[in-house]
Structures are given as structure tokens and as C-alpha cells.
Amino acid sequence: MSPILPGFVWASAWSGIGEGPYTLAAKIIYANNLRTRYLRKGILWRQGKGASLLDPCPTSNDEMASSLGNMLYQASLAARIPRLYKALATDREFRYCAKCISSGFQAAIAQIPGIVQCPIHGEIHRNSCIHCGASTPPYFLNNDHLPSFSCTECGSPLGGELLIDRRVDAWSTPDRLDRLDPIHTWLERINTSKDIHWMNVSEWSTTLQSPEGTRDHTRDAVFAVLRSRLLPDKTVPESNLDQKPEVFGPFVLTQGAKSSPDLTEAEYGTILRRIALPPELQKYREHFRTPSFGVAVPVGSLVPPHLHAHLIWRAQFQKVTSIYCEPYSRFDFCAVAVPQLLNMKVNRLEAKISNRRISDGILGATWNASLKIAVEWHKMQISFREVPLPEAERRWLIAVDRWANRLGCWRHRNYFPIAVIKVKDRITGQDHLYFVVA
Structure with missing residues (x-):
């Protein structure tokens, strides 16, 4: 259904189902010779930022502007998937298919980076000008930028050779919109x-x-x-990630899952033995340095990644400061360490951490994240071999500062690499818990 805009110059042929608010705003502005400030009457404008077109919240200060604001909102991803649009889509840049934009169209789903290709044309979704290579502007409306079908740097058309910004006769929707x-x-x-x-x-x-x-x-x-x-679906394109996320689970949440989460002494003793420092670390002691966040970091590529990973892994289940590291009590392990690792209160987890499979899942997911981080750090150390020692030292310090949230105690730095997902089995009615690391 095409939007109806009373009081505006508008033609239903200019838009189609699935079109996003960026190109709709461009058409209504150009066709009616409007300024961006007019939209402030119909869209919630955030001081200094303007309005994100992922969620152009409509207001009702002006009847005509309100109808425009509602049209843009209904075309947005916030209207289509309000629960998860922020987790799936970006407004940092305008993403487009060159063939779509050549007729003044951009699909709202182009803002989802996981959708690499345009479903209509098979073209790669771009974030730069095909002529000069300049980055596209943010997916925002603000005082300094009008949405356009042309490059903001060189002025060339994003969709090829024809400038269509003010060519209302060139605006149309692509064939086969049903592919969306x-x-x-x-x-x-x-x-x-x-x-x-x-x-x-x-x-x-x-x-x-x-x-x-x-x-x-x-x-x-x-x-x-x-x-x-x-929600597997073969009609939806697969992600382009080189390494698929690691999924731990499902872990069944039984009816007794809401009982006391405390571990026994024996159960906690088993966990402490698992995270104990491996003896082979001793021979690499001179290759570590301990920054201010209290977890030792390799200063070269001689340290095997799995040993570095063990230090990161262990730190997540200890009290860590710049001066000392010591284990939690078994009570604080359940009430503090694990909930903070997952960034949730223990009662939200709705599971006994002493459940053997669930605690193994948490430990396994934390180890997996630690190892991935250590492997990336090791790759970085190898790259430092190619530069003189003073420069390598400078790069190491910069890298430690940039990676501190991953190399240290994650909860202290608001870094949470383990996703927690609860899924209800429609057949059995049981709740299943998953932990995900990417």
C-alpha cells in the first residue's frame, strides 16, 4: 500500500511496499521544496543528532507534518520489528543497492548488515559512492544533511549516470518487489x-x-x-560471517530450576580445579606484563594462545584488582561472579547454576570467548615482529589500552561476550537455555 499524504505533492507510483524512510523523505522534500527543519514538526528531533531513520518517532505538533512523520515511521524497521531492530540494523551509514537507488528506491532491510545483497537485484549493498569512493552519510535526518540520491561529496548519482534528485519522472519502484x-x-x-x-x-x-x-x-x-x-529459514540469505557463532546448549530448564542456586563444596571444588593455573605457564612468566587492570598479558608471540586464554578465563571467576586476584566464595560465585559475567541478576537466569550441564555450559562459553580473544591477540603480536622494537612497544601499549575490556575482567569494563537466550519448545513446552559466543 502506498502512503497517503494529504496536503503534499505526492504520487503513489513513487513508493512501494518495503521502501525505507530515507528515500521516501528525499522524495517528499524534493517534490515539495521542503527544508529538513520542516520535518522537526512531525518527527521527534534529538538535540544535536536529529532523527534516526531506523526509528523516526512521529509527533503530532502539526497535522500535515504529523502525516509525514507517520509515513516515515511506518516505513521504518522500528515499525516492522520493534523488539530487535537496534540489534540487527545500523544507522551509522546509508546502505543501498545501486540498481534500486537508480530509480530512487532503497529497501528498509538494506540497513541490516547481515543482508549483504539486495534480494531484488542480487547487487551488493554499498556504503560508499561508486564514483569517488566517499562514505555514505549516516541514516539520519539532521540540520546539516538532506537525504539524497547523489553522493554528498562529489555530487555524482549513487545509482549510475542519471541525476534523479529532482527528476520526479525518474522515481519509481523496482520490478519484483515481492522478492523482499x-x-x-x-x-x-x-x-x-x-x-x-x-x-x-x-x-x-x-x-x-x-x-x-x-x-x-x-x-x-x-x-x-x-x-x-x-529461526532457520532457507528463503532468507545466510550471514556472511567467516566464523559462525558458537552455540552452547540447549540446556533444559526443568521445573525445579528456580530452587536455590548454591553449589556444594564438592561442586565448587571441581570448578576451582578446572580453572587452576596450568603448570606450563611458569616457563613463560618473563613474557607477560600485568597492566593496571590486573590480568597478565603476553608481550610477544612466544606465549601459546591457549595459555593466555586460561588467564583470561580464570579472571572471569575471580575477584580481580590491580594488586591481587583471589577466588570468590562458592556463594558469591553463584550470586555475583556468574550473574555479572552474563550481565543479569541471578533470578533472571531462572536456572540453578549448580545444575551440572548449565555450569559446564557457562564455563565452556567463557573458555570459548577467552580463546577467541587470545588467538586474535596472538595474531596482533605476530604483526608487531615486523616493526622496530620502540615502535612495537608503542603499538603494544596502544593495543592493550584498546583491548583492555577483552583482556581483563570483563564485568569490570562492561564487556559481555556471552549471549543468553531462552527458547520455549513448542512441542514439549519446556524452556531451553542457550549461551552464544561470536
Whole structure:
């Protein structure tokens, strides 16, 4: 259904089902010779930022502007999948298919990095100009930027050779819009499913560093977990992740799962023996340095990654300061260490941590995350061999500072690499728990 905009110059042929608010806003602005400030009457404007087009919250200050605000909101991913749009999509950059944008169209789902190719044309979703290579602007409306079908740097058309910004006769929707339907249906399944509860998705991070402090890797991983494990659907394109997320589980939450989560002395003793320092660490002691966050870090590539991983792993289950590390009591292990590791209160976990399979799952997921981090750190140390010693030392210090949240005690630095997902089995009615690391 095409939007109806009373009081505006508008043609129904300009838009189609699945079009996102960026190109819709561009058309309405150009066709009616509006300024971005007009949209402030119909969309919630955040001081200094403007309005994200992932969620252009409509307001009702002005009747005409309100109708425009509602149109943009209904076209947004926030309207289509309000529960998880932030975890799946980005507004850091405008993403587009060159063939779609050549007629003034961008699908809202193009903002999901996990969807690498345009379902309509098979073209790669781009985030830069095909002429000059300049990055596309953010997926925002703000005082400094009008949405456009052309590059903000060189002025060339994003979709080829024809400038269409003010060519209303060139605006149309692509053929085969129905190719967007499978993804729209899948997103609707995610949004309406009461069987999946991703308990810490907003805080979850991957073990890899995303560029420029973004959450690109995390969004790709969320898409991959939903697409391949929780709601598998062959009509939806697979994620382009080189390494698929590791999924631990399912662990059945039985009826007695809400009883006391305390471990026995014997159970906790088994855990302490598992995380005890391996004897072979002794011969590498001179190759470690302990930064201010209290967990030793290798200063070269001679230390095997699995030994470094053991130090990271162990730190997650201890009281760690810059001066000392000591184990938690068995009571604090259940009430403090594990819930803080997963960034949730123990009663939200709804499971006995003393349940052998669940505690093994938590320990296994933490080890997996630690090993992935240690392997990446080892690769970085190898790259430092190629530079003179003073420069290598400088790079090491910079890297330690940048990686501190991963190399130290995660909970102290608000880093949570283990996703916690509860899924209800529709056949048995039982709740299953999953831990995910990417």
C-alpha cells in the first residue's frame, strides 16, 4: 500500500511496499521544496543528532507534518520489528543497492548488515559512492544533511549516470518487489515470537573489535544466530560471517530450576580445579606484563594462545584488582561472579547454576570467548615482529589500552561476550537455555 499524504505533492507510483524512510523523505522534500527543519514538526528531533531513520518517532505538533512523520515511521524497521531492530540494523551509514537507488528506491532491510545483497537485484549493498569512493552519510535526518540520491561529496548519482534528485519522472519502484517478502515474513516471525527471549542482546558484544567502536560484528552475529539457529529459514540469505557463532546448549530448564542456586563444596571444588593455573605457564612468566587492570598479558608471540586464554578465563571467576586476584566464595560465585559475567541478576537466569550441564555450559562459553580473544591477540603480536622494537612497544601499549575490556575482567569494563537466550519448545513446552559466543 502506498502512503497517503494529504496536503503534499505526492504520487503513489513513487513508493512501494518495503521502501525505507530515507528515500521516501528525499522524495517528499524534493517534490515539495521542503527544508529538513520542516520535518522537526512531525518527527521527534534529538538535540544535536536529529532523527534516526531506523526509528523516526512521529509527533503530532502539526497535522500535515504529523502525516509525514507517520509515513516515515511506518516505513521504518522500528515499525516492522520493534523488539530487535537496534540489534540487527545500523544507522551509522546509508546502505543501498545501486540498481534500486537508480530509480530512487532503497529497501528498509538494506540497513541490516547481515543482508549483504539486495534480494531484488542480487547487487551488493554499498556504503560508499561508486564514483569517488566517499562514505555514505549516516541514516539520519539532521540540520546539516538532506537525504539524497547523489553522493554528498562529489555530487555524482549513487545509482549510475542519471541525476534523479529532482527528476520526479525518474522515481519509481523496482520490478519484483515481492522478492523482499521472505525477509519481511521472517522479521515478522522474529517480532511476534513469544518463544525466543534474548535476555542480554543490547549489551552483548563479539570477541572481535568492530571498526571505529561500532557494533558491526555484533549485528552480523545476531543476524547469523537468528537465521541459522533460532529461526532457520532457507528463503532468507545466510550471514556472511567467516566464523559462525558458537552455540552452547540447549540446556533444559526443568521445573525445579528456580530452587536455590548454591553449589556444594564438592561442586565448587571441581570448578576451582578446572580453572587452576596450568603448570606450563611458569616457563613463560618473563613474557607477560600485568597492566593496571590486573590480568597478565603476553608481550610477544612466544606465549601459546591457549595459555593466555586460561588467564583470561580464570579472571572471569575471580575477584580481580590491580594488586591481587583471589577466588570468590562458592556463594558469591553463584550470586555475583556468574550473574555479572552474563550481565543479569541471578533470578533472571531462572536456572540453578549448580545444575551440572548449565555450569559446564557457562564455563565452556567463557573458555570459548577467552580463546577467541587470545588467538586474535596472538595474531596482533605476530604483526608487531615486523616493526622496530620502540615502535612495537608503542603499538603494544596502544593495543592493550584498546583491548583492555577483552583482556581483563570483563564485568569490570562492561564487556559481555556471552549471549543468553531462552527458547520455549513448542512441542514439549519446556524452556531451553542457550549461551552464544561470536
